Amino acid sequence: MRSLLVLGLAALLAACSSSPQPAAQLALSEAAVAQAQSVGSTAEDAALQQAIRKLELAHAANAQGDYYNARLLAEQAELDARQAEAQALVVKQQAVNARIQQRIDALRSSLEQQP
Amino acid sequence: MMRLSVLAIVGLLAGCAQSPWQDQSQRLGDLLAQQQAALLELERNPQALQEAPRDVVRANEALLRATQLAGHIGSETEARHFAYLSQRYHDIALSKAELAALARQQDQLERERGQLHVSLRAARLSSWQSDALDAALTARMQALGAEQTERGWLLTLDVRSLDEHGRLQRSAERSLQQLAKFLQLNPQRRLRIAGHSDDQGQGETQRLKANRYARQVADWLLAEGLDSSRLQVLSYAGDKPRVENRSAAGRQLNQRVELLLSDAHGQLPAR
Numbered sequence: 001m002r003s004l005l006v007l008g009l010a011a012l013l014a015a016c017s018s019s020p021q022p023a024a025q026l027a028l029s030e031a032a033v034a035q036a037q038s039v040g041s042t043a044e045d046a047a048l049q050q051a052i053r054k055l056e057l058a059h060a061a062n063a064q065g066d067y068y069n070a071r072l073l074a075e076q077a078e079l080d081a082r083q084a085e086a087q088a089l090v091v092k093q094q095a096v097n098a099r100i101q102q103r104i105d106a107l108r109s110s111l112e113q114q115p
Numbered sequence: 116m117m118r119l120s121v122l123a124i125v126g127l128l129a130g131c132a133q134s135p136w137q138d139q140s141q142r143l144g145d146l147l148a149q150q151q152a153a154l155l156e157l158e159r160n161p162q163a164l165q166e167a168p169r170d171v172v173r174a175n176e177a178l179l180r181a182t183q184l185a186g187h188i189g190s191e192t193e194a195r196h197f198a199y200l201s202q203r204y205h206d207i208a209l210s211k212a213e214l215a216a217l218a219r220q221q222d223q224l225e226r227e228r229g230q231l232h233v234s235l236r237a238a239r240l241s242s243w244q245s246d247a248l249d250a251a252l253t254a255r256m257q258a259l260g261a262e263q264t265e266r267g268w269l270l271t272l273d274v275r276s277l278d279e280h281g282r283l284q285r286s287a288e289r290s291l292q293q294l295a296k297f298l299q300l301n302p303q304r305r306l307r308i309a310g311h312s313d314d315q316g317q318g319e320t321q322r323l324k325a326n327r328y329a330r331q332v333a334d335w336l337l338a339e340g341l342d343s344s345r346l347q348v349l350s351y352a353g354d355k356p357r358v359e360n361r362s363a364a365g366r367q368l369n370q371r372v373e374l375l376l377s378d379a380h381g382q383l384p385a386r
Contacts, residue, residue: 046207051300058137069134072196079203086210095218100224107231113380 022071026062029074032081041088051080082105134192143185146198150178150205157205158217158276166215167208174204175219242378243267256376260286264305267376270294274370277331291332305377307377308333313366314353320350328372347383 035049058073107114125295157163164171181197184190191377221328246252249262256263261270276287298304310329312321326348333348353360356369377383 028382054136061374071138072134072192072239074137075198076199076203078208079200082205083206083210086207086214088215090214091318093214093221097217097224100221100228104224104228104231107228107235111231113239113382114235 019067021067022058022074025071025078025091026055026058029058029078029081032078032085034087036088037086038080039088040092041084045084045087047080047087050085051084052075054080092102096114116289120122128251134196137192137195143191143194146195147178147182147185149196150181153202153205154178154227157208160209160212161308162212162215163208165212166296167211170204170208170211174201177201177204183188203306209382229346239378239382239384241270242380242382246324246378255293255297258289259297259374260325261290267378269376272332272374273368274328274372276326277372283335291335292339295336295341297343298336298345301379303379303381305337305345305347305376305381305383305385306336306341307373307375308336309373310350310373311355311369311371311373312351313359313369314356314360315366318352322350324370326350328370332372332374347380349386 029051033048033055036048036051042051043052054073054077058070058077061067061073062070073074157171157174163198177197178201181194181201184194184197244264246267250266253263256268256270259270263269270290272287272290276284296308298306308329309326310327310332312325312328314321316324329348329350333343333346336346337343353369356365357367357371358365360366360369375383
């Protein structure tokens with residue numbers, strides 16, 4: 001009975017620490033952050049801030065052998081970064097549209113000065 | 116003994132999934148219900164379905180996973196994690212839908228801008244054309260020696276009609292007097308005075324020369340009582356010659372002042 005229990009505990013412990021090292025996920029999250037920054041997301045963007053913070057925590061957890069938390073953090077960092085990227089593209093497009101709208105307004109006022 | 120070991124196992128399981136960084140301020144049940152509602156809303160958004168179908172599917176899968184995990188002891192961290200991923204996929208899908216809508220708006224704005232451009236050109240053209248068809252105006256302009264161009268009525272003064280003190284030859288003076296009178300009678304009209312030099316000397320010297328010619332003519336018109344706001348004075352160096360600068364005679368022709376009359380609304384063409 002006792003040996004069974006010990007075996008069981010050992011198995012459980014093994015299961016806990018058996019999460020593999022999330023090297024691929026960490027690389028993926030790094031790439032997602034870089035991609036968001038390359039389309040113009042800045043540290044002022046809350047989603048990018050979160051991505052960067054979680055990625056740091058993920059690396060720290062990874063270094064301590066806590067692969068479980070490293071994986072969770074890295075996965076969240078990836079999606080935070082993807083959201084930051086999508087939002088940066090929206091902001092860019094808004095600026096483009098605003099510029100065209102300005103030109104339209106200028107053309108309209110020129111037209112009104114015509115007969 | 117048995118009870119103790121069960122406790123130990125539960126403790127271990129909980130310890131195994133400790134994630135102090137995770138936000139646990141909201142009850143898991145509430146979190147899942149809230150996310151469920153957000154996804155229902157997302158699935159009613161046709162743009163999100165069209166622009167980001169994969170993100171919508173992943174948001175659903177992640178929430179399903181979270182709901183399953185929520186039923187197991189020791190899996191709360193994992194459940195919250197998948198709820199978070201679901202929320203992010205949801206946000207991404209919405210942003211992609213917004214981007215697509217903005218891109219469509221851009222197309223529409225570009226079309227509108229193009230149409231306005233065409234309308235404005237047509238409106239300006241028609242005001243030039245109405246000048247061209249105006250018999251009284253034509254007679255006056257021809258009398259003072261101006262010619263009809265596609266940019267409007269243009270009077271060209273040869274630089275020989277100017278002496279170095281800015282005095283004008285009789286014929287040029289007559290033309291300018293008539294032009295000044297016309298402008299006084301037509302207060303909406305404006306005048307562009309552009310000086311041109313030949314290609315002799317440095318660019319800066321040419322420009323100064325061209326500017327001096329233009330200023331002399333402008334000063335003459337100001338002395339006739341025209342308001343300076345109605346005169347646009349420009350100088351070109353030798354970059355818009357009338358003829359080749361091959362001979363002395365050609366260079367002489369290129370040193371000139373061009374006076375371009377605006378349309379009836381004071382609009383001058385682009386430089």
